[in-house]
Amino acid sequence: MRWIAIPLLTLSAFGSALAGNCPAVLQGSLPELRGKGQIDLCERFAGQPLVVINTASYCGFAPQFQGLEATYQQYHGQGLQMLGVPSNDFKQEDADSSETAKVCYANYGVTFTMSKAQPVRGADAIPLFAELVRQSAAPKWNFYKYVIDRQGKVVGQFSSLTKPDDAKFRAAIEQAIASKP
Helix, strand or coil: CCCCCCCCCCHHHHHHHHHHHCCHHHCCEEEECCCCCEEEHHHHHCCCCEEEEEECCCCCCCCHHHHHHHHHHHHHHHCCEEEEEECCCCCCCCCCHHHHHHHHHHHCCCCCEEECCCCCCHHHCCHHHHHHHHHCCCCCCCCCEEEECCCCCEEEEECCCCCCCCHHHHHHHHHHHHCCC
């Protein structure tokens, strides 16, 4: 019997190989709101329908957290993922991540993924939002909602005024869920 040597990929090399196949919107990672870990966007969300929201704890739209959580609970069994990205770009987010976590988790019962505060507009925008802007439009205020299909394409972008139970928002989520990976 003849043996053939096959090089093994290290975990980091494997992750890099996956990242090469990951859509542009899911390149990179974000710090978790709770804890010291990182949210690897590709690892966590690749091939899944995703809603991304730029949030702010002290915004008048913060009660939308309840509707977003209800939407997440309704569609999560069908594969929907949700990512909240707090931002102080509109001067309505606490600098203390523990206060942001309290608002999201204790006050509104959020169970979907949340990152620590990040810039979402202009030249300082994180790569996730730079790509969302490239595919659609920049958030003009807090609680902009982006619906992304399984291939990493934005299929809907909704303003702060769009409530989580809005029929068009729900239709975009259903379109993203129905998309093929």
